[in-house]
Amino acid sequence: MQAAPTKETIFQVNDLNLWYDDFHALKDVNLEAKNNEIYAIIGPSGCGKSTFIKTLNLMINMEPGVRMTGEINYKEKNLLDSRVDLVDLRRNVGMIFQKGNPFPQSIYDNIVYGPKIHGIKKKSELDEIVETTLKDVALWDEVKDRLKTSAMGLSGGQQQRLCIARALATTPDVVLMDEPTSALDPISTLKIEELMTELKKKYCIVIVTHNMQQASRISDKTAFFLHGHVVEATETSKLFSNPEDKRTEDYISGRFG
Numbered sequence: 001m002q003a004a005p006t007k008e009t010i011f012q013v014n015d016l017n018l019w020y021d022d023f024h025a026l027k028d029v030n031l032e033a034k035n036n037e038i039y040a041i042i043g044p045s046g047c048g049k050s051t052f053i054k055t056l057n058l059m060i061n062m063e064p065g066v067r068m069t070g071e072i073n074y075k076e077k078n079l080l081d082s083r084v085d086l087v088d089l090r091r092n093v094g095m096i097f098q099k100g101n102p103f104p105q106s107i108y109d110n111i112v113y114g115p116k117i118h119g120i121k122k123k124s125e126l127d128e129i130v131e132t133t134l135k136d137v138a139l140w141d142e143v144k145d146r147l148k149t150s151a152m153g154l155s156g157g158q159q160q161r162l163c164i165a166r167a168l169a170t171t172p173d174v175v176l177m178d179e180p181t182s183a184l185d186p187i188s189t190l191k192i193e194e195l196m197t198e199l200k201k202k203y204c205i206v207i208v209t210h211n212m213q214q215a216s217r218i219s220d221k222t223a224f225f226l227h228g229h230v231v232e233a234t235e236t237s238k239l240f241s242n243p244e245d246k247r248t249e250d251y252i253s254g255r256f257g
């Protein structure tokens, strides 16, 4: 019998420590995220989830007073090495935030923004990208007749799907999501969750979520963060059914946080 192909490691984080000035926000974090997997980051408010996800595309460098040690290997290249090309990194590692934040432009222009920056000028090519990415996020049928109208006229859930399409338009290989559904109603949330399950066929997805049902529904692996440490990082089914650490058990059963 042939062994199943090994999934490609996208992020290998080794002994990552991060300080905001004197405050030690991430402590000896180790984590491996692979292609075709959804990795959920959970933990109580202030435990370092957003800080961690922002290290994966170095958006964290925009915060004042940040210092890091350790390694964040993205496809075997350490991002803490000063020679990393940030434009290239952000093209490959897309990021979605809590609230869809479309540019105050047309739906079409939101999507072609990234590809244009990366040198694609031909209208037929841009049209193709718009159609493909909007189909990928299941928004095409809803907006195909109003591509030139403002993205601000879309509903919250549609804006979030548009932002995901915008991230996909630069053909990334990772999509980072920081609480992507916390501002959405249950139906829009379900649509985004279905979308994530589709997207993992092509991408590595890392998602920060406060919603433990969401983590257990959609993710393959989960890391539980507490006070900047990873308490436990393992298969989602195991973490939720048979956690090794008492603190994980207390958190997932709602005893704190």
Ligand SMILES: Nc1ncnc2c1ncn2[C@@H]1O[C@H](COP(=O)(O)OP(=O)(O)OP(=O)(O)O)[C@@H](O)[C@H]1O
Pocket: 020, 023, 025, 043, 044, 045, 046, 047, 048, 049, 050, 051, 052, 063, 064
């Ligand atoms: N720019 C900053 N400067 C100083 N401290 C910061 C900064 N950003 C975050 N922190 C601190 O780092 C810790 C981790 O914050 P972070 O936002 O990563 O937590 P979180 O787990 O995402 O929280 P939440 O679930 O509430 O969003 C917190 O104590 C926070 O106050």
